[in-house]
Amino acid sequence: MKPETKENGKIRFSTQSIFHFKCHSSLPCFTQCCRDVNIFLTPYDLLRLRQALKLSSGEFLRKHTIHYLAGAGQIPVVQLAMDPETLYCKLVTDEGCSVYEDRPWACRMYPLDLVMREGEYTLIIGKERCLGLLEKSSMPVNEWLDGQGVQPYVLMEQAFQSVMPPGYDPAKAGSAGIGKILFLAYDLDRFAGLLQDSKVRSFYEIDDELLRRVEEDKELLLRLAFQYIRNQLEELLEHP
Ligand code: SF4
Ligand code: SF4
Structure with a gap:
């Protein structure tokens, strides 16, 4: 020791x-x-x-x-x-x-x-x-x-920190909107509301089974929100 x-x-x-x-x-x-x-x-x-x-x-x-x-x-x-x-x-x-x-x-x-x-x-x-x-x-x-x-707090925070795509600089001008996207991880019910839109589900390939599981398991919903946020940030990076 x-x-x-x-x-x-x-x-x-x-x-x-x-x-x-x-x-x-x-x-x-x-x-x-x-x-x-x-x-x-x-x-x-x-x-x-x-x-x-x-x-x-x-x-x-x-x-x-x-x-x-x-x-x-x-x-x-x-x-x-x-x-x-x-x-x-x-x-x-x-x-x-x-x-x-x-x-x-x-x-x-x-x-x-x-x-x-x-x-x-x-x-x-x-x-x-x-x-x-x-x-x-x-x-x-x-x-x-x-x-x-x-330990579960450390692991979940590591997953959240990885939503930033490589090369993404949140302090860069032109990153307006990033805060609202990141905030979905906190306001998870608002993210769940987005999943009610069939176009969003289809774009992110969320089938009925996954939808049912995330309705029951909020930690899974949070991890899905992290993926969604990362995709949105990648979009912002490609089309600032
Ligand atoms: S300050 Fe808080 S953590 Fe420290 S011994 Fe007192 S009650 Fe416990
Ligand atoms: S949540 Fe509030 S009451 Fe509970 S340990 Fe933290 S500061 Fe104290």
């Missing part, structure tokens, strides 16, 4: 580093990390959350997020909304997260954060505020992450 290291004064963990941490409701900091925090959502985060809350994608986006298209590339940014008065996440209760089984990727990782170099992590917060970091309980980082159920 490797110990943690430091780079420019910041802690660096590898997947094999021993991580001392235990979060529980008797700590004085309990739920403080769910207040006034920026949680950026992936399309898969949004799908899990809105299924847990039994909301349509549009309802979830309206009630629980701040979302906008950012920069020249008009890339969608979707953030979990905090209560404007208390600044707490609207999904937290005195007992903790009300959607714990479906909490977002960033909440699963907390207090770890990704570093640009793959397989490396840092701490997003210090031991003075996240008291669970002072607990004796320890395990290798990769075991802890497995226990948090991050």
Whole structure:
């Protein structure tokens, strides 16, 4: 097992580093990390959350997020909304997260954060505020992450990141419209609505069997949305 290291004064963990941490409701900091925090959502985060809350994608986006298209590339940014008065996440209760089984990727990782170099992590917060970091309980980082159920989130985000065709520069002028296309991955019910058009189904070779399966399996629908988005972006690349 490797110990943690430091780079420019910041802690660096590898997947094999021993991580001392235990979060529980008797700590004085309990739920403080769910207040006034920026949680950026992936399309898969949004799908899990809105299924847990039994909301349509549009309802979830309206009630629980701040979302906008950012920069020249008009890339969608979707953030979990905090209560404007208390600044707490609207999904937290005195007992903790009300959607714990479906909490977002960033909440699963907390207090770890990704570093640009793959397989490396840092701490997003210090031991003075996240008291669970002072607990004796320890395990290798990769075991802890497995226990948090991050793997499906990593895989789905890798699939989403691959929707950009090679050579596509979202920041390039002339990319207007990209944001709306990418946003379909978040507003999945709107994508499902597009599939009701037989011309769209025929163009993308979606037969009745596939249509039936994606109606039942929203993760499959999300993967189909990724394919659709990639095709649309390739079109934009060829005919800007
Ligand atoms: S601040 Fe750390 S220890 Fe405290 S509730 Fe949040 S994750 Fe758990
Ligand atoms: S989703 Fe759950 S864990 Fe994440 S900030 Fe909200 S209440 Fe906390």
